[in-house]
Amino acid sequence: MIRTIIIDDEPLAAGLVQEFLADFPQFEVLEICQDGFQGMKAIQKHKPELVFLDVQMPKITGFEMLELLDAPPAVIFTTAFDQYALKAFDAKAMDYLLKPFSQARFKQAIDRFLESREKESPAEPSDPELNQLAEKSNRLVVRVKNDIKIIPVAEVNFFEAEDDYVTIHTSAGKYLKKMTMKVLEESLDTGKFARVHRSFIINLNGITGIEPYERDSYLVKLRGGEQIPVSKTGYSRLRQVLGL
């Protein structure tokens, strides 16, 4: 049996996927979830092979949910928005079903999944770099143990790189998210954040002072009292955005 989960906030839409899937007896629908929170928990619990995923949903989007998973399952997106197709492709989606879709088109998606399943099992862990398409966003979704936290980007004081992860420092606490600095930097508003160091991106709003440190390097003081090292290129970038 192929373990499957359907995530869609519209019961009718989820019902349709289930109905179409009934033609393929090898699939077993373990749970139907109505939002990304539930979806994430169900995926962690059932470890499904295939997920049918809507994009626009309550609380967090389908993409945000995928970001939170360490080993995302194969995904077939089902959405009425065609503008996510590229992003879905980057997220290594198995297929992208545009609502409303026909039974024939649905079968095609299933065939594609079955084909790739035969070829390469188990599913290769996806490259986080490719998994996250930089998109301007004003919030970050992180996982705190088994819960999900949504952090408005404006509340972030600074980001610190740690191997494959980024530590998000806010006044309320710090959070770990699996992503690269490069992707993060591209997703942030250049007028509000600046990468001042290989491992640091700071919120320009929180700067209280800049002072020279060693030769060719500086320290930025933030409102919270933190001192962030600034590299030579980081300093020139900072001068540029601050208009010094």
Next chain:
Amino acid sequence: MAWKSSPINDIKTNQTTITLLFNAFSNPKLGRWIIPGTGVIWFLGCFLLLKRYGLDTEIAAADSLVFGLVLVGGMIVLDQTFNYFLPKKENLGQIIGVPLILSTAGVLVHHYLLSWWYTDELEYLAFLQDTSYLRMGMLLPIELLLALLALVVAKLEGQEQLSKREAQMLQLSKDAELAQLRQQLQPHFLFNSLNSINALVGTQPQKAREMVLQLSEFLRGTIRKDPQRWISLQEELNYLKMYLDIERVRFGHRLIVEFQVEEESETVTLPQLLIQPLVENAIKHGLYGMTGEVRIAVAGKLESNYLMLEVSNPFDPESTSAEGTGFGLSSVARRLFLLFGRTDLLESGAHGAQFKVKLKIPQFQ
């Protein structure tokens, strides 16, 4: 003369002062008489002046007539020159040059013509000789002034045409933008509804049929023949209910909508499809943003010269910070600005766990 480079605003102040004259010049009925009229007045003025100098009536008349004709000729030349040919900055000298040549030529023609005609009137010839510099002194400033005026009028005419074209283009783009803003709310709603119908066809065909009808009614409303026409609040609310019926099919019984609309305000009119995006926005943040039951309230009442509408929905402060005011609100704000030229008609904000949008629609009657 920096007409070309000066912004329209600067011109406006000058414009008012010259508007009267400009109107006279550009009015074909009046404008036709300006040149001959000036000629006649000039002729009469000169005639009376020459009479006072003690000239013979016949000679005074002939002198004034020729002088008047010289002026009229000069005016015609200036008018033609500066109306059709607007000197660029580098050859603005022509504004002085052309009147200078014209007035010199005019005085010379006048002088030789009259001295040829009245060869025997020695006293007059001496007078003519004496006054030629004076005549030059009279003719030159007047022709200079005329050249300037002709130039200004031509410029203003060009400006007027330009601003007319600009206004037309602005109106066109405004219409296009309004049409686009009205339509932008459709696609995903439409496709999601079609998907619901797709699902219903298999399991509950009767309900699918019902939804096809609801959706058709709704779409008919969005492509009304006359999108500019204002409709009554009641009409808009009916339309809204249609939209909500469809959403209710999609989301089941999670969606509850309360209407609190004063009866007297139901006949009040408003631009089409202004409330629907607000409710759509409320649904987006209330229904799509939360799980469980969602209660959306729509209230309407008349207050002095405004129709006041309020749409409120519960929201999750945590996840709604994501999209802030959202596209729905900004598109309504933009439409209000295009329609009324005001930015203070739409207010929104969170009150605890409720998000409220207040819309004011001016009533002109």
